[in-house]
Amino acid sequence: MTTLPIESQKTSQIRFTLNGEETDVCFAPYKTLLEVLREDLGHTGTKHGCELGECGACAVLLDGKPVLSCLVLAVDCSGRQVLTVEGLGEDGNLHPLQDAFADLGAAQCGYCTPAILVTAKALLDQNPHPSRDQIREAISGNLCRCTGYLQIFEAVEAAVLKIAAQKSTVT
Amino acid sequence: MRGQVEGSVYMGLGEALMEEQEFRRLPKKLSHALVHKFPSILEYKSPTSLDMPEVTTELIEAPDPRGPFGAKEVGQGPLLPIMPAVANAVYDAVGVRIDEIPVTPEKIMKALAE
Ligand code: FES
Ligand code: FES
Numbered sequence: 042m043t044t045l046p047i048e049s050q051k052t053s054q055i056r057f058t059l060n061g062e063e064t065d066v067c068f069a070p071y072k073t074l075l076e077v078l079r080e081d082l083g084h085t086g087t088k089h090g091c092e093l094g095e096c097g098a099c100a101v102l103l104d105g106k107p108v109l110s111c112l113v114l115a116v117d118c119s120g121r122q123v124l125t126v127e128g129l130g131e132d133g134n135l136h137p138l139q140d141a142f143a144d145l146g147a148a149q150c151g152y153c154t155p156a157i158l159v160t161a162k163a164l165l166d167q168n169p170h171p172s173r174d175q176i177r178e179a180i181s182g183n184l185c186r187c188t189g190y191l192q193i194f195e196a197v198e199a200a201v202l203k204i205a206a207q208k209s210t211v212t
Numbered sequence: 213m214r215g216q217v218e219g220s221v222y223m224g225l226g227e228a229l230m231e232e233q234e235f236r237r238l239p240k241k242l243s244h245a246l247v248h249k250f251p252s253i254l255e256y257k258s259p260t261s262l263d264m265p266e267v268t269t270e271l272i273e274a275p276d277p278r279g280p281f282g283a284k285e286v287g288q289g290p291l292l293p294i295m296p297a298v299a300n301a302v303y304d305a306v307g308v309r310i311d312e313i314p315v316t317p318e319k320i321m322k323a324l325a326e
Contacts, residue, residue, distance in 0.1 A: 095253045146215050181262045184253070189218030190261045 051081075055119040059084070060128025066115075074118055075099045075110035078125060086126040086155050090184075097183035100156035101125045107160045107182075126155035129162065137203035138162060138196070147196035149187030157183045161197050170201060216287045217269045222259060224294025230257045232314050 050069035057064055059082065068081045075092070078084045078101070090098030092111045099111045102124040129136040138158050141147070148154045157180055164171055164179040171179070176197050177190075185193065233256075234249035250256050275282030295313050303309050308323035 091253060093252060093254070149215050149219055177261045177264075181260045184258060184260065186223070186258070187219045188215045189220075189222035189267065190264045191218050191267060192215050193261070 053116050055116060057118045057120060058122045060124055068115055070116060072115050073111050074101070074103075074108075074113040074115045074123070077115040078110065078123075084125055084127055088152055088155055090152070095184075097160075097180075098153055098156050100160050100183060102159050102163055105163060105166065107163045109182075124159060124162075126158055129158060136162070137207065138165070138200040141196040141199040141203060142193075145192055145196040145199055147188065147192045153183055153185040153187075157185070157193060161200070164197075165201065165204065169204070171197070173198070213271060213286050214269045217271075217290045218267050220287060220290035221267050221294055222264060224291045225263070225265075225298070226258045227291075227313055228295045228298035229314050229316075230259070232256070232316075 051067040053070040053072075054065065054067045057066075059078075064082070066077060066081050068077045072081070073092075075087060075089060078087050079089060087101055087110060088098040089111070090096035092099075094109050094112045097109065099109055100107045101110045102108070102122075103110075103113065103118065104122050105124075129139060135143070136158070138161055142154060142158065160180055160183055161176070164176065168175060173194055176194050180190075180193065180197075235246045236249045238245050238247055248256075276284035299310055299313075299315055302315055302320060306320065306324065308320060310319050310323060312319070
């Protein structure tokens with residue numbers, strides 16, 4: 042059996058919305074969303090951990106819901122909305138979650154951070170004032186080896202206040 | 213720095229309670245090497261955000277004259293006392309000494325039966 046060169050394996054094509062932008066991409070049909078994001082689209086913010094659905098490092102939002110992108114086939118994403126950590130900030134400004142994570146030292150090595158940020162965003166979109174236990178629950182699928190989680194909880198709580206403060210200055 | 217301490221407590225709890233390294237030999241006609249029995253974090257469990265207890269961190273600032281500009285490590289030190297603390301807590305609670313990590317329910321049941 043001969044193996045085709047990698048470029049000619051790109052026989053699938055989809056159009057989807059990546060971080061708010063219409064995006065067309067060609068890729069080999071067996072690829073996961075994680076691989077297409079990182080390898081074909083150069084969006085390396087989403088991290089590659091176990092590739093087995095165990096660690097949570099690869100989480101992105103698919104139509105607003107956190108999914109493990111290592112378990113999603115890219116061909117299934119046609120026409121859907123994908124949000125990665127690259128799309129969190131707006132107009133060159135950090136998202137309040139990113140701001141709070143940086144302020145409060147909620148990362149050590151940072152490998153888990155992009156996935157925890159998007160997972161926390163999904164939580165706050167759905168429940169703008171979560172309790173500590175709801176935060177624990179929401180990120181329980183994201184392993185973090187370094188921080189012991191406590192500063193992550195605190196940063197999510199701080200982001201809640203930041204978002205509330207932003208809203209009150211806008212209105 | 214607080215994160216280094218709390219991260220160490222977290223890792224210590226994982227080692228004390230669940231992270232067990234088991235090995236197996238590959239067959240002779242392969243390399244006969246010693247490899248991990250469970251090369252996946254489904255079986256090799258680490259604590260999640262649901263397992264992490266509250267931690268009170270107090271930093272005592274005492275410069276180390278031998279470190280550069282008085283610096284010293286903060287990362288691994290807080291990890292080591294966690295395993296004996298957990299084993300002692302088990303002894304305190306049920307009166308059996310487990311001298312091997314991880315301190316699993318099976319080991320405690322066995323020790324209680326003896
Ligand atoms: S890479 Fe570990 S869950 Fe996807
Ligand atoms: S900061 Fe290192 S894994 Fe979370």
